[in-house]
Amino acid sequence: MKAKFQGRAEPAVLLRTRPLGEADLIAVLLTADGKREAVAASARRSRKRFVGGLAPGMRGVATLTPGKGTLMRLSSFEPTGDHTPVGRDLTRFAYVAYVCELTDELIGMDVHDPLVFGVVQATLAAIIEHPPQPAALRQFELRLLHALGFLPPLAACCVCRSRVLAGQQTTGVVGFDPLRGGVLCREHRGPGEVLVTSLLHAVALVEGDAAEVLEQVGEASASVRRGLRDLTFGFVRQHLRRPLKSLAFFAQLPRG
DSSP, rough: OOOOOOOEEEEEEEEEEEEETTEEEEEEEOOOOOOOEEEETTTTOOOOTTTOOTTTEEEEEEEEESTTOOOOOEEEEEEESSOHHHHHHHHHHHHHHHHHHHHHEEEEETTTOOHHHHHHHHHHHHHHHHHHHHHHHHHHHHHHHHHHHHHOOOOOOOOOOOOOOOOOOOEEEEEEEEETTEEEEEOOOOOOEHHHHHHHHHHHHSSOOOHHHHHHHHHHHHHHHHHHHHHHHHHTOOOOOOTTHHHHHHSSSSOO
């Protein structure tokens, strides 16, 4: 059930903005109580109330009050973290743009879940405050899908629910087809497959200690990391209504 909004100052993440008239912006924010659209009056002309501007990925405290119709009014946005590294580093910029766009795409206006907000906020903090790692994006994708109830079981066949990984299996491949719902047992597998190691890393990224798992994934072979990327984005793709524009930024990043 959608929570009734009364208006107050609350922690928020800015996902995107769009122009409204000559001076205003419409800001799309994520809070623990849900996604909000709010008018930031005169935000394009004056920054007295919006010190540092309003850039996607900014974390702060938003003061939202009821406005006209369904739109809230964004009275102020006080940053709680330094956002300047994003503007100085194309890699960070690409990562932040992707996190914000994917969050905006997957989360509807009727979703209000502190767990979802926590996943997004923690991911942005890690990307902005530390050297960005591809493994952090994989963890974000998996944990966001899990928080939203979109992630199927990773250790069971998506058709018959039988166990896919046998005992302490750490090598080889298992069937994988995101169109059918995920991993597949021997009986139901088709031509698609994923490395067992990539699958185990995916399980660990959802359930394990963040720092330790990210280090392990970062040290994995290129084939394992590619398998993990294909697995996670295979799940993500099933819930996208349109191609993500932010993916184009990754083509501009240096290789290696």
